[in-house]
Amino acid sequence: MAKQKIIFARIMRKRYPKYKPTNIPWLKEAPEEWEVLRYKYLFKEINDRSEKGEEELLSVSQYTGVTVRKDKLEDERDNLTNASSLEGYKRVDKNDLVINIMLAWNGSLGVSDYNGIVSPAYCVYKGNSQVFSKYFHYLLRTDFSKNDFKKVSTGVVDSRLRMYSDDFFSIYTILPPLPDQRAIAAFLDHKCALIDTFIQKKTRLIELLKEQKQALINRAVTRGLDPEAPLKPSGIEWLGDIPEGWEVKKVKYVITSLASGGTPSMEKKEFWDGNIPWISPKDMKYAEIFDSEIKVTHLAVEKTSVKLIPANSILMVVRSGILQRTLPIAINRVSVTINQDLKAITLNNTIMFEYFIGIIRGIENELLNACRKVVATVDSIEIPYLLDFMIPVPSLEDQKKLLDYIKREEANIDLVISRITREIDLIKEYKSALIAEAVTGGIDVRGWRNKDEAG
Incomplete structure (x- = not known):
């Protein structure tokens, strides 16, 4: 319960002591000690190619950032890639920034937690000594950063937009002092972990409710509604006995x-x-x-x-x-x-x-x-x-009765699912707002401490 209270508490309103105006369209003001400069002064592109293609293959998603490709396969028959060879793929070190230049506008980027390789079509960047990578992982995946990427990308339609390195480097951003970057990243790591756990539990609950609905339908269409009804063998192994009149x-x-x-x-x-x-x-x-x-x-x-x-x-x-x-x-x-x-x-x-x-x-x-x-x-x-x-x-009469029952029970379960889905949507909105406030200095988290770790 304590963690849930932390999750749902309103975004803290502690502010930095002083602010100054910025020339960034989406940020009216920033903490006084923060700098405003272009990304070209913070990151450099890396084009280190794999010789044998034997490193861990990574993928980049707007939802999960940089992940290990094999961990996302839903079926063991799926291929890691359609490429005949991974030779020449770009090497990625832990804490490197990886951007899918074709989908930067929708947030398909992130800082890698892994060493590995990515598609040659992606761009890989290393931050300099002024950069704490995890802070920029949060900043670069915000809606206002995605809007910046879309503005500088070239292409006729969204599906054809490309953001090349020169485009990325031309964008202005904020740069907090390194201690601030670390504090913001630690704060968001903790809060987002709590929120993600909440979402996972609610998502699992939805899965269980769907399984309950599936079991309800299965029972109705194979056994009927009357548990006392006389049964007869169906002659089908998976079906077993069915009501006598069916x-x-x-x-x-x-x-x-x-x-x-x-x-x-x-x-x-x-x-x-x-x-x-x-x-x-x-x-x-x-x-x-x-x-x-x-x-x-x-x-x-x-x-x-x-x-x-x-x-x-x-x-x-x-x-x-x-x-x-x-x-x-x-x-x-x-x-x-x-x-x-x-x-x-x-x-x-x-x-x-x-x-x-x-x-x-x-x-x-x-x-x-x-x-x-x-x-x-x-x-x-x-x-x-x-x-x-x-x-x-069954008979047409029994079919109608079963349909009425299934519709009624499904409606009850679907109502619960819709309420849980709304809870998930609201907490996702809260998460986005919290990240935006923290990375732009809208709230001061420098004094924040993880109470669980503090004991």
Whole structure:
């Protein structure tokens, strides 16, 4: 409880004794003893190349800064890199600053805690004797620093922006005395660690609630709502017994069509930027689909293999790396087109489409185990296996009752999840504000002490 009070306490308002105006647009004033100068007087670019490429490969992210690449792999089948060799990659020493010049504008940079190598496309910098690296790690990842990077970067659109070393060196920054830099970094290390622990615990709670929801759905679609209902063997090992009045059917006996998608020629501009949603796996984030990131034209529907999928069909991802973890399925509430990584399903009158989605979600793990083709590049659902996959099918009356129950229980869990998510968002906002105040001298932390270490 004491740590939580520290986390949620308002940002301390102890100020430096005196301030002076600055010529930095985002900083009206700074502590009197702090300097204002360009980054070129603090950092120098290092271009030390690996001879054999055997050092630890590092990656740079806007979320986590510089990390060990292999620690971020979600599957042991994933490659560390697509490069045939790591020879010529840039060496990085601990406390070096690494910037992804293509994504500096979104904060893809950080001070490294590791020795290793990074892509030759990145820039590596060493600070001089005036620099305490961890202080600049916090400063350079603030929103106002990212705005500076965007202003000096060159390119037509955000995805093409580049910030080269001369651009970085031209930016004005603040320079606290070294003791101040160390104090600020120590203060933020401690406070951010508390906040990050809080976020991790809340994130884990959300995961547990999602697991609870998955178990609830699984129980409902495989056993029904009445724990006293007589059961009968299903004849399926993973399913076990089911209520007596239920049937077990292959998927192909409850569907009327299974439509494929495609991709119109990217070279033909007349096929793109229309008003018809073109759904790909990246759009399958919600239970109901109304729109997509990319759209096609009516001409694309007329002239290519891409066909219009009627509203209230069922969309399922059948080819994507995401199948390693989950099986996205949704209802399109408007007419759409789909790419080749999806299938569109329509059902016969023996099963409600919302209930079919409930079944797939409830037995997701079993279905993936039975129907997923695991390959080195990208996983896929084997359609013949999917069509022959056995599912429990209650009467339409029971399906409606089960749907009502699932919706009600899901709504209760989702409400709790939304509240926790809001807590996480608020503490993240607090963290950003705290960092901004500390690194700009808005608060004086020189007298701060870690009470836990002080005993």
